[in-house]
Amino acid sequence: MKTGILFVCLGNICRSPQAEGVMRHLVEVKGLGDRFEIDSAGTGNWHVGNAPDQRAVETARNNGVDISGLKARQVRAEDFEKFDYVFAMDRDNLADMEQMASGAGLSPHLFLEFAGTNDLQDVPDPYFGGTGFADVYRLIEAGCSGILKHIQKESKT
Numbered sequence: 001m002k003t004g005i006l007f008v009c010l011g012n013i014c015r016s017p018q019a020e021g022v023m024r025h026l027v028e029v030k031g032l033g034d035r036f037e038i039d040s041a042g043t044g045n046w047h048v049g050n051a052p053d054q055r056a057v058e059t060a061r062n063n064g065v066d067i068s069g070l071k072a073r074q075v076r077a078e079d080f081e082k083f084d085y086v087f088a089m090d091r092d093n094l095a096d097m098e099q100m101a102s103g104a105g106l107s108p109h110l111f112l113e114f115a116g117t118n119d120l121q122d123v124p125d126p127y128f129g130g131t132g133f134a135d136v137y138r139l140i141e142a143g144c145s146g147i148l149k150h151i152q153k154e155s156k157t
């Protein structure tokens with residue numbers, strides 16, 4: 001059985017597709033690609049069917065990760081049955097996921113829970129400016145790396 005990991009943000013065009021791309025890349029490099037099912041989704045539906053934001057695509061490409069072929073979708077109830085882990089990019093996304101997951105046997109996590117970023121809990125939304133895409137990408141790399149270590153530790157116990 002594959003381990004299913006779902007990343008969730010607001011629009012599914014900036015942060016969560018990058019997390020999907022970085023995590024896919026990470027497990028491929030480690031030779032674990034066939035052990036994981038990795039996906040991303042948004043709490044909102046504004047961008048459903050769209051490719052990721054061009055700035056997110058370019059930042060990932062600069063780091064050797066191709067997310068240009070991904071398509072945005074909205075989170076659905078079945079996701080909480082299908083995936084083993086759901087990671088929300090910020091606390092607003094987490095609150096939405098906790099509401100949707102109630103009744104399912106799964107507790108959504110904050111994406112940065114295992115990143116070692118101390119007090120930082122949210123991956124900032126880069127869509128409207130503020131935090132730049134390069135800084136967000138570094139956080140996403142740290143988050144994915146911590147998540148993979150956590151999952152590997154859990155699966156061995």
Ligand code: 4NP
Nearest residue numbers: 009010011012013014015127
């Ligand atoms: P994301 O960024 O949640 O990281 O994909 C956003 C993308 C679009 C919007 C908000 C956040 N929007 O309001 O359209």
